[in-house]
Amino acid sequence: MSEQREMKGRNPWHRPLTVVGAVISVIAIVTLVTVFVLQNKTVHQKYKFGIVLDAGSSHTAVYIYHWPAEKENNTGRVMQVDTCKVNGPGISSYASDPRRAGESLKACMQKAQRVVPSSQQRETPLILGATAGMRLINKENVSASDEVFRAVEAALQKFPFSFKGARILSGQEEGAFGWVTVNYLDDRLNQGQETMGALDLGGASTQISFISNGYDGSESPDNSVTFRLYGNDYTLYTHSFLCYGKDQVLRLALAGRTQTGSGSVSDPCFHLGYSEVRNYSDLYASPCVSERRPAGSATQFIHSGTGDFLQCQEAVKRVFDHTQCNYSRCSFNGVFQPQLNGSFGAFSAYYFVMNFLNLTNTSVPLAVAQEQLAHYCSTPWSDLVQRFPKTKIKYLAEYCFSGTYILTLLTQGYNFTAESYGDIKFIKKIKDSDAGWTLGYMLNLTNMIPAEAPDTLPLPYGGYVSLMIVMTLLLTITLALAVFIRRPRCSKHPQII
Known part of the structure; x- marks a missing residue:
């Protein structure tokens, strides 16, 4: 009996300290394994x-x-x-x-x-x-x-x-989905950052979409779209100008120069030495200009260039109507537009035209960009054809006009100043995806943009590392104590043989 009591006294599992240590060890091991698995789980993609x-x-x-x-x-x-x-x-x-x-x-x-x-x-x-x-x-x-x-x-x-x-798609949808695409790809939505405005230019229309400080959509509800994306509410201003894409504006500008119905038209937006025979019926075939065809005009006219940027700019300005505005502020044609603010991404034809003209770098002051464009427009047509033999003649002939239209649209249409022009970034892609409305459209139709903030990892990286270190130290200490407690002690009494 005395021998059993002695063995019981030596059994470490009957000591409270050992029991507590064992419990702590189990908790530490379970915590380490669970956190590691949750934080680092991998799924076949x-x-x-x-x-x-x-x-x-x-x-x-x-x-x-x-x-x-x-x-x-x-x-x-x-x-x-x-x-x-x-x-x-x-x-x-x-x-x-x-x-x-x-x-x-x-x-x-x-x-x-x-x-x-x-x-x-x-x-x-x-x-x-x-x-x-x-x-x-x-x-x-x-x-x-x-x-x-x-x-x-x-x-x-x-x-x-x-x-x-x-x-x-409606013009409003096209503008809004373009805004979604740009900000989604740039991670501005799920991180709650300041959003980027979107400037889209096509052949037949152009869109502007942005968030304006203090704008609640009440002054012009038709130009307002409200989103809830990643837990944040956005009131977006967006407007689409039909007939103000670069191809249709060229028709508008030419229509302004052919009202006499003459057989010859000189155009400052085309290079000196350029000459092309055009049909009146083709020019006025679009609904954007069909009602403007002059009565009794000839069948054809000779379209020739003079290559003068300043005169071209004046001709382009005439396609914008600034004579009326029934709101606190307008862009053009009596359309409401709130105060511009923040950065803007300009894509589609904005990028392709300005890239050809080497004007995508908006760190270059607006005045310098205009000077460079003026120099390009004054280049004789024969020189351009030799310099760019692989470029389609149609595109090459229109770059002077298109570049002039872009700078005029931004400043005279949308009210960008020489200072705010630097807030525009001409972009083709964001993270290997084309800027444009298509991605935003697909995200909307497939419900791919969550209304609430996305889930995150169970712990931030710093917290995860700290927890792993604390649990490891705790486990090490308890194991060390267990070894110390279980170590046999030397008897002070001599053994009797």
Whole structure:
């Protein structure tokens, strides 16, 4: 009995300190394992795909996106994986032969089939959005617009994707989705940063969208869009000017110079030595200028250039109407526009024109940019043709006008000053994705932008490291105590043999 009592006294598990140490050790081990697994869990990455067709006035482009499948409505980043430019003009150009509008999409859609894994094609949303070109056709001839869409839908439904329809975007939608795209790609939405305004320029329309300090949308509700994105509320000002894309404004400017119906027109927006025979019927075919055709005009006219930037700028200014404004402030044509503030991203034709002219660097003062453009416009046509032999003649001939229009639109139209001009950044892509409305449109239709803030890791990195260190030290100390307690003690009594 005395021997059993002695063994019981020596058993460390009967000591309170040992029991407490064991409990602490278990807690520390469980905590370490749990936190490590949650913080560092890895899942085999699978992706979902989406396809958006941008049916613009001058061409159609196909954009293919993907995002992590397990984070569809959480923190998954939607990114562009491929794009394809459709050969030929925009679908609005096929109003007289709608069947060709659908056929023109075939090559790019076949490319999309090669990009999207066959096992995921049935669940991949396919969307077509048409912009200002089809707005003009719809305005002029609804039945022709419907025929084009029927042909396009029939062609797209032949491919093994989840077709979600084709429709005309309103100008407000185009501007708002462009704003969403720019700020989403630049991580300004989920981090609660100051947003960037969006400037979009196409062939038939132009859009401006931004958040203005103190603007609540009450003065002009038609130009207001309210979003709740990532837990933040945004009241966005957006407006689209139909007929103010660069191609249609060229028609407006030429219409102003051909009102006499003469057979010869001198144009300061085209280079000295440039000469082209144009048809009056082609110039005035657009709804933007059709009502302005002079009576009794000739069939054709000779369009020749004089290459004078200042005179070109004066001609472009005349396409803006500043004579009336029924609001506290306006941009042009009597359209309300709140105070500009913050940075702006200018994309689409803004970028392509200014990039060709080497004017995308807005750290260059506005006056210097105007001087450089004036020098370019004064370059003889024959010199330009030799310097840029691979550039399409149509584009090369119009860069002087387009550049002048862009600088005039920004300053005389949207009221950017020499100082605020530096807040504009001409962009083509953000993080390998094209800037434009297509990504924002897909995010909206597939509910990919969470209304609330995304989930984060269980612990911030600093907290995770600190917890791991504390738990490791605690476990080490308790194990050291356990070893110390269990260590056999030397007897002070001599052993009896």
